[in-house]
Amino acid sequence: MRPSTRIAGEPTTTKEPSWHARAACKGLDAAIFYPSDDDVEAIEVAKAVCAACPVSGPCLEHALSVREKSGVWGGCTERDRRRIIRQRRRSA
Numbered sequence: 001m002r003p004s005t006r007i008a009g010e011p012t013t014t015k016e017p018s019w020h021a022r023a024a025c026k027g028l029d030a031a032i033f034y035p036s037d038d039d040v041e042a043i044e045v046a047k048a049v050c051a052a053c054p055v056s057g058p059c060l061e062h063a064l065s066v067r068e069k070s071g072v073w074g075g076c077t078e079r080d081r082r083r084i085i086r087q088r089r090r091s092a
């Protein structure tokens with residue numbers, strides 16, 4: 001398991017975004033959102049929390065904008081985010 005540097009739902013930037021207060025992961029163990037890349041079951045657990053989160057959109061956009069290198073944000077793993085970035089570049 002990767003070391004966690006954030007509290008679940010907290011961004012890694014110093015300025016707290018407005019969506020943070022409504023995060024479904026607020027108060028949960030941040031380790032849930034840093035599963036090993038090959039732990040499909042753990043990744044699905046994190047994604048299930050995100051699927052029920054009312055601020056998954058802003059969370060994902062935040063992760064994309066700061067190029068988060070690890071963790072599940074907005075229901076997306078790093079691999080998912082790289083794919084989204086590639087798709088956006090192609091369609092730009």
Ligand code: SF4
Binds near residue numbers: 008026055
């Ligand atoms: S989408 Fe997931 S990681 Fe982002 S705030 Fe919601 S529960 Fe937390």
